[in-house]
Amino acid sequence: MSIVNKRFHITGIVQGVGFRPTVFNLARRFQLTGWVLNNAQGVEIEMHGEEETVQAFIHDLRQNPPPLAVIDSFTVEDAPCQVHTGFQIRHSEDDPSDFLPVSPDLAICPDCRRELFDPSDRRYRYPFINCTNCGPRFSIVTGIPYDRPNTSMAGFALCPDCAQEYQDPANRRFHAQPIACPVCGPQVWYEEGGKKLAEHEAALQAARKALVKGKILAVKGLGGFHLVCDALNPQTVENLRLRKRRSGKPLALMAFDLETIKEYAIVSPEEEKLLTSPMAPVVLLETLAAGKKLLRLVAPDQNRLGFMLPYTPLHLLLLEPAEGFPKVLVMTSGNLSEEPIAYSNAEAKRRLSTLADGFLLHDRPIHTRIDDSVVSVIAGITHIQRRARGYAPLPLQIPTSAVPTLACGTELKNTFCLVRDRYAFVSHHIGDLENQETLSAFEDAIRHYENIFRIKPEILAADIHPDYLASRYAHRRASEQNLPLVEVQHHHAHIISCMAENGLKPQDTVIGLAFDGTGYGTDGAIWGGELLLSNWESFERVYHLEYIPLPGGDAAVRKPARIALSLLLNAGIDPDSFPFPFHQALDPDERSAVANQVRTGFNSPKTSSLGRLFDGVAALIGLHQQISYEAQNAIALETIADPEEQSCYDFPIEDGQILVSPVIRAIVEDIKQNVTPAVLSARFHNGLTACAVKVCETVRSQTSLREVVLSGGVWQNKTLIRQTITALSASGFEVFWPHKLPTNDGGVSLGQALVALAVSGNLKD
Ligand code: ZN
Ligand code: ZN
Ligand code: FE
Numbered sequence: 001m002s003i004v005n006k007r008f009h010i011t012g013i014v015q016g017v018g019f020r021p022t023v024f025n026l027a028r029r030f031q032l033t034g035w036v037l038n039n040a041q042g043v044e045i046e047m048h049g050e051e052e053t054v055q056a057f058i059h060d061l062r063q064n065p066p067p068l069a070v071i072d073s074f075t076v077e078d079a080p081c082q083v084h085t086g087f088q089i090r091h092s093e094d095d096p097s098d099f100l101p102v103s104p105d106l107a108i109c110p111d112c113r114r115e116l117f118d119p120s121d122r123r124y125r126y127p128f129i130n131c132t133n134c135g136p137r138f139s140i141v142t143g144i145p146y147d148r149p150n151t152s153m154a155g156f157a158l159c160p161d162c163a164q165e166y167q168d169p170a171n172r173r174f175h176a177q178p179i180a181c182p183v184c185g186p187q188v189w190y191e192e193g194g195k196k197l198a199e200h201e202a203a204l205q206a207a208r209k210a211l212v213k214g215k216i217l218a219v220k221g222l223g224g225f226h227l228v229c230d231a232l233n234p235q236t237v238e239n240l241r242l243r244k245r246r247s248g249k250p251l252a253l254m255a256f257d258l259e260t261i262k263e264y265a266i267v268s269p270e271e272e273k274l275l276t277s278p279m280a281p282v283v284l285l286e287t288l289a290a291g292k293k294l295l296r297l298v299a300p301d302q303n304r305l306g307f308m309l310p311y312t313p314l315h316l317l318l319l320e321p322a323e324g325f326p327k328v329l330v331m332t333s334g335n336l337s338e339e340p341i342a343y344s345n346a347e348a349k350r351r352l353s354t355l356a357d358g359f360l361l362h363d364r365p366i367h368t369r370i371d372d373s374v375v376s377v378i379a380g381i382t383h384i385q386r387r388a389r390g391y392a393p394l395p396l397q398i399p400t401s402a403v404p405t406l407a408c409g410t411e412l413k414n415t416f417c418l419v420r421d422r423y424a425f426v427s428h429h430i431g432d433l434e435n436q437e438t439l440s441a442f443e444d445a446i447r448h449y450e451n452i453f454r455i456k457p458e459i460l461a462a463d464i465h466p467d468y469l470a471s472r473y474a475h476r477r478a479s480e481q482n483l484p485l486v487e488v489q490h491h492h493a494h495i496i497s498c499m500a501e502n503g504l505k506p507q508d509t510v511i512g513l514a515f516d517g518t519g520y521g522t523d524g525a526i527w528g529g530e531l532l533l534s535n536w537e538s539f540e541r542v543y544h545l546e547y548i549p550l551p552g553g554d555a556a557v558r559k560p561a562r563i564a565l566s567l568l569l570n571a572g573i574d575p576d577s578f579p580f581p582f583h584q585a586l587d588p589d590e591r592s593a594v595a596n597q598v599r600t601g602f603n604s605p606k607t608s609s610l611g612r613l614f615d616g617v618a619a620l621i622g623l624h625q626q627i628s629y630e631a632q633n634a635i636a637l638e639t640i641a642d643p644e645e646q647s648c649y650d651f652p653i654e655d656g657q658i659l660v661s662p663v664i665r666a667i668v669e670d671i672k673q674n675v676t677p678a679v680l681s682a683r684f685h686n687g688l689t690a691c692a693v694k695v696c697e698t699v700r701s702q703t704s705l706r707e708v709v710l711s712g713g714v715w716q717n718k719t720l721i722r723q724t725i726t727a728l729s730a731s732g733f734e735v736f737w738p739h740k741l742p743t744n745d746g747g748v749s750l751g752q753a754l755v756a757l758a759v760s761g762n763l764k765d
Contacts, residue, residue, distance in 0.1 A: 004051045007079040008058075011042035012072035013394065016103045016146045018132035019043050020089050021174040022066045030057045033084035037091065040100065042072075048084050067133050068106060068278060072397070089169055099420070099454045102138050102146060104390050105222050105370065107280035107311035109134035111172060116313050122161065125201060127314035128186050128364060132176045134278065138393055139223045140178060142367050144452050148177045152365035159184035186364035188314065192357065194349070204317050207360040211326060216240050218334050218348055218356035222312050223370030223389050224341035225334030225348045227355060230326035237297045237330060243355045244336065247628040250299035252282045252306045252372060254331040256319040261307045264291030264328070270377045279390030280311035281373035298330060301624075301636040308372060311390075314362070333371055340431050340441040343369035368448060369441065370428050378718055379725065381739050385716060387415070387746060392428035393449065396740060398500050398754065403762045406446065406457035407752035408470040410490065410745040412517075412630065414438075416446055416470070417749035418455045419757070424500070425453055426741060426750050433469040443473065460485045461756035463493075463748075465520035486756035490519025491530050492539045493751030494711035498743070499536070500754050502736040506536035506763055508707070510736075511699050513692055515720075516712030517611035517630065517745075518557075526550065528609025528712065529658065531695050533705070536758035543653065543695045545613065546660040547606040551597035556612075560633050561585035561625035562594050563616030569598045571661035573668055580671075585625030610688075610714045613660060617684055620667060621677045631713065638717050641685050642678035648686030653698070658691060685717075689724045693731055700733070710737040713744040 010019070015038050023036045023045055032049040047054055058076065065071060108116070112129045115121040123129040130136070143150040158166060162181050165173040173179045180186060182200075189196050190203035198206040207217055214236045216229045227244065229236045231253050241247060255261045258272060265285035267275070274283050284304040287295050291305055299305060308331070310316040319329060333341040334352055342348040343366040349359065374386040384391065398419065405419040414430040427445055431438045450456065462474035464487040471487075478485035495512030504510060512532040521527035522541075529545030549566050556562040561582035568575050575583075575591075586594065597604040611634060618633035619625050623640075627633050649663045663684070670680055696708055708728055715721045715737060728735045741747035757763050 002051045003049065003081070004054055005046070005048050005079045005081045006054055007077050008043075008045040008047070009041060009075045010045070010071060010073070013068070013070040013101050013103055014043045015100055016137060016177065017068040018066040018172075018174070019069055021132070021169045021171075023061065024087060024089055024169045026057060026060055027087040032057060033087055035084065035088045035090045037089070042100075046079060046082075046084075048082065067109070068103065070394075099452075100145070101395060102141055102393055102452055104279070104392060104394055105137050105139050106134045106278040106390065107309075108313055108316065109278070112313065113316065116316060123181050125317060126180075126182045126185070127188050127204070127312070127317055127362070128178075128180045129313045130176060130178050130180070131172045132174060133172070135176070135178045136222055136364075137178075139366050139368050139370050139389075140364070141452060144454075146177060151177050152367045153178050153180070156180060156185055186362050188360060188362045191359040191361060203360065207318060207358065208322075208325060210358045211329065212324060215357040216243070216355065217358045217360055218342075218352045219314075219318065219360045220345065220348065220362050220366075221314065222366075223368070223372075224343040224366060225352060226331045227334050227352070228318075229330050231294060231298055231328040231330045232326060234297055240330065240332070244332070246332075248300055248632055249629045250302055250306060251330045251332045252308060252374075253294070253298060253328050254308050254310060254315065254319060255328050256310065256316070256321050258309070260327055261285070261309070264288055264294055265305050265307060268377060270380055270382070274375055274377070274382060275307070275309050277390075279373060280309055281375045281390055282306040282308045284374065284376040284385070294328065301632060301639060303639045304376070306374060318360070331372075338432050338434060339437045341369050341371055368445065376718070379722055383739050384742050385744065386413075386429045387426070387742055388428040393425055393453075395423035395425045396501060396750070397422055398424050399503055399505055400763050402753075402757050403459060404455050404457050405459040405461060405753045405757055405762075406450075406455075407461035407488075407749045407756060408463075408474040409749035409752065410463055410470065411465070411468045413742070413745040414442060414470060415746050415749045416442070416449075417753045418446075418449050418453060418457065419753045420453065420455045424750050424753060425449055425455070426747070429746055439469050439473075442470070458483065459756050459760055459762060461488055461752040463487065463520065463752070464489055464522070484760055486759050488752045488755045489522055489539070490748065491516060491527055491532055491712065492534055493748045493755055494519070495532055495534045495539070495709050495751065496536050496754050497741060497747045497749075497751030498709045498711040498736060498738045499534070500750060501738060501740045501747075502709070504707070504709070504736065506754070506758055509533055509535045509705060510707045510709045511696050511705055511733075512539070512709045512711065513696070514712045515610045515710070515714035517714070518609055521608075526605055526607035526609055526612075528607065528611055528714075529613065530608065531699065533699070533703070534709075536754050536763075541656075542699060543656050543658055545608040545610060546657045547608055548612070548616070548660060549598045549601065549604040550607045550612060551594040551604045553603060553605055557615070559585065559626050560615035560619035562590075563612055564619035564625075565591065565594050566598050567613075567616045567620060567660070567664045568668070569595060571664040571668075573665065578668070578672060580620065581622040582619050582625050585619075610712075614714065617667065620664075621671060621680050623677070631716070634714070634717060637681050638685070638719050640678050641681040641719055642676070643682070645679045645682035646686070647683055648690050649683050651687055651691040651694075653695065658695065663687060685719050685723070688720060689727050692724050693727045696728060696733060697731060706733050708733045708735050710735065711743055711747070715743040
C-alpha cells in the first residue's frame, strides 16, 4: 500500500458553484486528508492518502462535478509529502492581476423547487429560495471577489438559520451568496396606481387575480421587468401591443411546465433539454394545430412560438396552475419599444406606469439588467439568437492568447466584447444603440465587465461605419486614453467571429458567406450578400449580390414596397405592366419619388444586402408592404415557403456579381402565371442555396479551399441554413456556422476584437 501526496489544479467555472463543498464531502467520504481552496486560477486541492483511494476520488470528482461547474482543465501533480489533520476548506487567495469567471444567473434547481412546494420546509412558498446550484449570480454581482458583500444581497443580514446553513460545508447552501429565507431575505409586494395593496403571499395572489381579469402587469424578475398578461386573451394581448408600440413583433411566452408547452408546440428532446436547463432560455418551437390561435395572437407571420419555463421561484408561484388561471402567460421584456429593459423599482414605475395596470415588485436590487436569452435548434444544434441570461458572462475560449482588447460592436442587437489571455467575454445582449437609454446601458455594462474581469483594454475595435453610437464611443475613448483604434468591416467581423467560435486558426483562409441585413462596406455601399475570402487579418471580396438602389435609405427599410419597385425598375420591368400588390402601399407621389431616386441615385444608397432582397421580394409577391420590425418580411417569406417545391430561380454570376435582375424577371413571370406565393418563396430559397453552392465551388476550383463559414442575420432563416448546409456538405465542403454566439449582429463584436488584434500584430500564441 503506497501513500501519496497530490496537488490538483482545476480551472474553469469552478467558483460560486459549490465546488469546494463537493470536494470536502467527497474527501471525507474517502477519508482522505488535505485541503481545498479557491485561488485566482480556479480551485486548488491537496490530498494525502492511499494511492488507490486518491485515484478513486479523482475519478468520482471528474464523473460527478457540481452540476453547474464547467471544468476547462484538471491537472494532477505530486507534492511533497505532508501530514494533514482531516480535510479543510481554506480561505480564498486573491491575485489582483488575474480574473475569475463569474457564473451566469441560473434557473431554480430541482431541490429548491421541491422545497418551495413542501409545506414542512421553512422556505415553503418563499419566492427567493436558492442554493449553491441555482439562483441569481451575474445580475446581482456588484464587484469582485464573488462574496455576499459584493452582491446586491449585501443589505440583507443573514438570520441565524441561514447563517448556519451558509457556514456548513455539508449543506447545499454552503457559501451560497444569495442565500435567503422569509425571515431575513427579500420580499414581494403588489401595487396598483402607486399604492401598495398587498404583501407576501397575498401580493402573489393579488397579481394572479389581476392576470385572470385580463390586466397587464409589470413583474420584477431576475434580470429586469417583464410585462405579463394572459396570452390567450386577444383583447389583453392587443392592448399590450398598443401600449408597448410593438405592432407585429413576436412576444415570448411562459407556461408552468413542459406538459403545458407540449399542448401548443412540438418539443424535440434537444429542445426539452434547453427548456429545462439551468440557462432556461426562450426556445423557438414549431407550433401544433392547437397552438395556431396563440401564434396568431403573439407571433403573427411566424410558424414558431417562443416558450420558456419558470426559471425563478417567483415565476413558479405566479404561474401555479389553478382552475380559471391562464395556462400561458406573455412574458415580454418590460420596456417601451426599443428601450432597454427596466430593472429598478423606481425606473419601472416611471417608465412602465402607462404600460402596466399593476406592479409585482420586490426589494432585491438587480445590479445588471439582463434579458431572456432566445435559442432555437437547427439540425440538432443549439443556435443562440439572443445571448443573455443564463449564458453571459461566460467567456468563450479563443484559439490564441491576446492582449486586452475592447470591441464595441454594432448598432443593432449590440454586444461588446472584451478579450484577455485566451478568453473572450462577449457581453449579454445590450439592444439597439439608437437612444440615450441604451447607450447608457452599454457604457455601464462596459465599465462593469472591465471591473469584474479586470480588463484594461490596450486596443479598441469598432465598425468602420462613422455614425454608429458604438463607433463614436470607441473614437472618443481612443482619443481620451490615447489607445490604438482598429476599424473593422462588418461582414469581415461576422466571418471571423464564426471562425473563432469554431476553433479555426487566425491564419486559416476560409470561404466566408456573409448573408446579412446591413453592414457598411469599404466602398461606402451597404453590403450584406457577400462571399469574402477571409482570415483574421484581411479579406478579399470575391462575389457579392448585384447592387440595388435603396430608395430613401431607411424609408425603404421600413417600407419594403419601395424596394419592390426599385427591384422592378432595376430589372427593366414596367411597374404598370401588372397590378403588383405594392401599388396599394405607394401613392402616385411616392411612386414617382421612388422612381426618381432610383434613376438619379439621389438619397438612394446602393446595396448588396440579401436581407433587403428578402424584404423586396416578399413585398413583390404580396407579403408586407410596410414592416414594424427588422426581418419581419424575411420571416414572413420563410414561413410561407412550400417544403415540397424542388425547382429554383437561377442567379447568374458575372464579373464577381451575383445577378439579381434575372431572378426578379423570373419571379414576375411566375406572378403573372398565378404561381402561388408559397411556391415562389420556395423557388427563391432554393435558388439562394444553389447560388451559394455555385460560388463556393467556383472558389474551390480556383483556390482549393474547402472550408465554408456562414455568418450574418439572414442565416437565422432555418429553411435556408438547413438546406444550404446539406447542399454544401454534399458537395464536399466542410461547413461552419455560429452556435455559441448569435449569427446576427449580436456575434459581431467578437470578430471585431480578433480582427483588431490580428491587424495590429498583437496576437500572441
Ligand atoms: Zn437550488
Ligand atoms: Zn434567513
Ligand atoms: Fe450583420
